[in-house]
Amino acid sequence: xxxxxxxxxxxxxxxxxxxxxxxxxxxxxxxxxxxxxxxxxxxxxxxxxxxxxxxxxxxxxxxxxxxxxxxxxxxxxxxxxxxxxxxxxxxxxxxxxxxxxxxxxxxxxxxxxxxxxxxxxxxxxxxxxxxxxxxxxxxxxxxxxxxxxxxxxxxxxxxxxxxxxxxxxxxxxxxxxxxxxxxxxxxxxxxxxxxxxxxxxxxxxxxxxxxxxxxxxxxxxxxxxxxxxxxxxxxxxxxxxxxxxxxxxxxxxxxxxxxxxxxxxxxxxxxxxxxxxxxxxxxxxxxxxxxxxxxxxxxxxxxxxxxxxxxxxxxxxxxxxxxxxxxxxxxxxxxxxxxxxxxxxxxxxxxxxxxxxxxxxxxxxxxxxxxxxxxxxxxxxxxxxxxxxxxxxxxxxxxxxxxxxxxxxxxxxxxxxxxxxxxxxxxxxxxxxxxxxxxxxxxxxxxxxxxxxxxxxxxxxxx
Amino acid sequence: xxxxxxxxxxxxxxxxxxxxxxxxxxxxxxxxxxxxxxxxxxxxxxxxxxxxxxxxxxxxxxxxxxxxxxxxxxxxxxxxxxxxxxxxxxxxxxxxxxxxxxxxxxxxxxxxxxxxxxxxxxxxxxxxxxxxxxxxxxxxxxxxxxxxxxxxxxxxxxxxxxxxxxxxxxxxxxxxxxxxxxxxxxxxxxxxxxxxxxxxxxxxxxxxxxxxxxxxxxxxxxxxxxxxxxxxxxxxxxxxxxxxxxxxxxxxxxxxxxxxxxxxxxxxxxxxxxxxxxxxxxxxxxxxxxxxxxxxxxxxxxxxxxxxxxxxxxxxxxxxxxxxxxxxxxxxxxxxxxxxxxxxxxxxxxxxxxxxxxxxxxxxxxxxxxxxxxxxxxxxxxxxxxxxxxxxxxxxxxxxxxxxxxxxxxxxxxxxxxxxxxxxxxxxxxxxxxxxxxxxxxxxxxxxxxxxxxxxxxxxxxx
Numbered sequence: 001x002x003x004x005x006x007x008x009x010x011x012x013x014x015x016x017x018x019x020x021x022x023x024x025x026x027x028x029x030x031x032x033x034x035x036x037x038x039x040x041x042x043x044x045x046x047x048x049x050x051x052x053x054x055x056x057x058x059x060x061x062x063x064x065x066x067x068x069x070x071x072x073x074x075x076x077x078x079x080x081x082x083x084x085x086x087x088x089x090x091x092x093x094x095x096x097x098x099x100x101x102x103x104x105x106x107x108x109x110x111x112x113x114x115x116x117x118x119x120x121x122x123x124x125x126x127x128x129x130x131x132x133x134x135x136x137x138x139x140x141x142x143x144x145x146x147x148x149x150x151x152x153x154x155x156x157x158x159x160x161x162x163x164x165x166x167x168x169x170x171x172x173x174x175x176x177x178x179x180x181x182x183x184x185x186x187x188x189x190x191x192x193x194x195x196x197x198x199x200x201x202x203x204x205x206x207x208x209x210x211x212x213x214x215x216x217x218x219x220x221x222x223x224x225x226x227x228x229x230x231x232x233x234x235x236x237x238x239x240x241x242x243x244x245x246x247x248x249x250x251x252x253x254x255x256x257x258x259x260x261x262x263x264x265x266x267x268x269x270x271x272x273x274x275x276x277x278x279x280x281x282x283x284x285x286x287x288x289x290x291x292x293x294x295x296x297x298x299x300x301x302x303x304x305x306x307x308x309x310x311x312x313x314x315x316x317x318x319x320x321x322x323x324x325x326x327x328x329x330x331x332x333x334x335x336x337x338x339x340x341x342x343x344x345x346x347x348x349x350x351x352x353x354x355x356x357x358x359x360x361x362x363x364x365x366x367x368x369x370x371x372x373x374x375x376x377x378x379x380x381x382x383x384x385x386x387x388x389x390x391x392x393x394x395x396x397x398x399x400x401x402x403x404x405x406x407x408x409x410x411x412x413x414x415x416x417x418x419x420x421x422x423x424x425x426x427x428x429x430x431x432x433x434x435x436x437x438x439x440x441x442x443x444x445x446x447x448x449x450x451x452x453x454x455x456x457x458x459x460x461x462x463x
Numbered sequence: 464x465x466x467x468x469x470x471x472x473x474x475x476x477x478x479x480x481x482x483x484x485x486x487x488x489x490x491x492x493x494x495x496x497x498x499x500x501x502x503x504x505x506x507x508x509x510x511x512x513x514x515x516x517x518x519x520x521x522x523x524x525x526x527x528x529x530x531x532x533x534x535x536x537x538x539x540x541x542x543x544x545x546x547x548x549x550x551x552x553x554x555x556x557x558x559x560x561x562x563x564x565x566x567x568x569x570x571x572x573x574x575x576x577x578x579x580x581x582x583x584x585x586x587x588x589x590x591x592x593x594x595x596x597x598x599x600x601x602x603x604x605x606x607x608x609x610x611x612x613x614x615x616x617x618x619x620x621x622x623x624x625x626x627x628x629x630x631x632x633x634x635x636x637x638x639x640x641x642x643x644x645x646x647x648x649x650x651x652x653x654x655x656x657x658x659x660x661x662x663x664x665x666x667x668x669x670x671x672x673x674x675x676x677x678x679x680x681x682x683x684x685x686x687x688x689x690x691x692x693x694x695x696x697x698x699x700x701x702x703x704x705x706x707x708x709x710x711x712x713x714x715x716x717x718x719x720x721x722x723x724x725x726x727x728x729x730x731x732x733x734x735x736x737x738x739x740x741x742x743x744x745x746x747x748x749x750x751x752x753x754x755x756x757x758x759x760x761x762x763x764x765x766x767x768x769x770x771x772x773x774x775x776x777x778x779x780x781x782x783x784x785x786x787x788x789x790x791x792x793x794x795x796x797x798x799x800x801x802x803x804x805x806x807x808x809x810x811x812x813x814x815x816x817x818x819x820x821x822x823x824x825x826x827x828x829x830x831x832x833x834x835x836x837x838x839x840x841x842x843x844x845x846x847x848x849x850x851x852x853x854x855x856x857x858x859x860x861x862x863x864x865x866x867x868x869x870x871x872x873x874x875x876x877x878x879x880x881x882x883x884x885x886x887x888x889x890x891x892x893x894x895x896x897x898x899x900x901x902x903x904x905x906x907x908x909x910x911x912x913x914x915x916x917x918x919x920x921x922x923x924x925x926x
Binding site: 064066384415 | 503504532546550581593597618746830849874
């Protein structure tokens, strides 16, 4: 036995068969919904040219990009001065030309620009691939994790926003969630609020304060806003916004009142209303749709709708988010292409389903039946049955002969195999095989054909 | 428009929706067969500790491993002397702790050792993930490509070898191949041959020469062997091996004759025979199984069976290979765990299916029906139908209103969508919608329910 066990780099994970079955359940469900809505899968390389990624995520982001050391004699072309000065940052580009993708959005923008002549717009694509970030690892934050994105580019229609809501609703309902909220806001409403009080740079201060109203009350919110430099006049104007209550229609109506002097603010209200109208014609399955003006994610790139999804069944950060951006491909000099997109937080969804015990018996992932035998004669007898089972699409294994039956049964139990077939000399003589339900312990004598008939269509697995 | 288009690093690729559909067909088929045979999926991180990978692939391999530059101020801990001497090789470990996996086998060995206490042996795992190699890119050779492996560890039974043959047979048959050969050899036979002529280091010279017999004849082979240092006595002993002909049984019989003085050689013959006997009880679907003693891949790690798969329908290198290794986990100090495994060459299989036009209409991957309308009223009318279609598991899209019908039809054609529904004012009034088969051009007037009934269960796509 090994004295020092090998390990994986910190922030990375192995996925065992049981974990893979659960992850596949999540990804397959989401992919299936993306496809049903006309989204098509693409994949991009794990590595991009470093120049494609640099400068897209801010200075902090640049530091978190994993760079790949140039192959071969990388020191031959290294920046000697930077190295002599121990200036790591300056040295990087001389010894690294490639890097691991940091998200799926920048590679997607690069893809659209690179293949623009082959793409039919509106281009609805989805992408499920790992990304890498040199973040400090902590609970729930990994250095390698999957992103699960759907984006449409080349269509300004708000139907796309409505469809994203339907996609969240359908996918999360299929995953078994029963109570979750899709929050929607619009960047233009936030811009409108800023315009009304002439404070374009304090939007975040405002939304952070308003978000606390349930905890600290109107008085507390006003106190916080005053500390942040909002005047009494500002606060008077903002009161209807701070106190925004009621259903979505009522909120919209009050917002229109408060934003009547802002063209962009009213446009934001119009856009939200159009999305709501689409949804009226396509009732949601399990989701609650909620206008939430404190939703202020991605303000430096979202230009229209902003989405965030939260489960109401367990305490957990957002399990999805997205929005509209008017200039995705501008970073690669292709201007004027509007887009919108959403993302599912697969790792958090995994934790939610685990906590709520929502993973189904891992359908079609495991072995349905294990054939056990005592010796080579049993093996030989079993082989045609094994093939017959598999030809009927029943996942089946034959335990190699020469191992005690007890150990074979342990194998079935450890792998959660729901049925076993025992082949001894009596069984071979009579053709009547001992068929056992490993869950109930029930045992019966059946012919090969009877067993195949019984198991046909059964793909479930014990939990 | 961009003047300089962005690109991907050399040796890497984007996969378009059409390519993804085809790749998914290949991977889903192979994964389905792996599962049916009781193999379970795992995934390991893209990055491993550099020390986990170094020294496992030979000096040449070590150079081809992509190293990841340490994050942050990597120069602070850099080996100053190595850098001053411009000794790139020596500097690496001081500025890089992690690397991208080079294959799936070493990470699997690391996984088995790390998780040995949680694993039920025999452990049958499959893994389909990308690997990275800093090879010089060329036609058909990429720096990022998927490997598709199944391995079993902890079972010495030759039933596993037989099952690998069945897996190749079933998976490649399902992919549409009609004529392919699974070649099998056994390392022990090669060792036996070396033993008989007492030339353990010249096995490759021998197999390379024998492999040419169809081209250069016995005379040519003998000439080549003589040049490589084989004596007349050697060649006399080897003649039955060089001239090995007939069916598998006849070849085995002749080999036994030639190897009668070598215990290990005879053991190799026995092993091959046992595998053949298993296969006799489970007829192959499309594959031809062929004993080929010139098969000499992976001699530095395979210890028993050696496999290679070739299609006979187009000229192409091997599309699969594998074998038995007696000491997979020894590199991580866990001794005595025998294993065997196979791999599918997905990129080559892709090229074969493309050349033979074997990709099916990309089932379940594309949109089945596009709803087209003229204006917002049409959109509103269409939404319940859109939802009804999707609720019946029919992949459907609604083209956002405000675009000419011609352009909407182009969209359907470019996306190979087989059906369209047109909703104009007449249609809205009568409830009788214009339903068009885009392939045949046939058009009919149908109610929403009739359309849903007609499309239910249709997931195919135009090619």
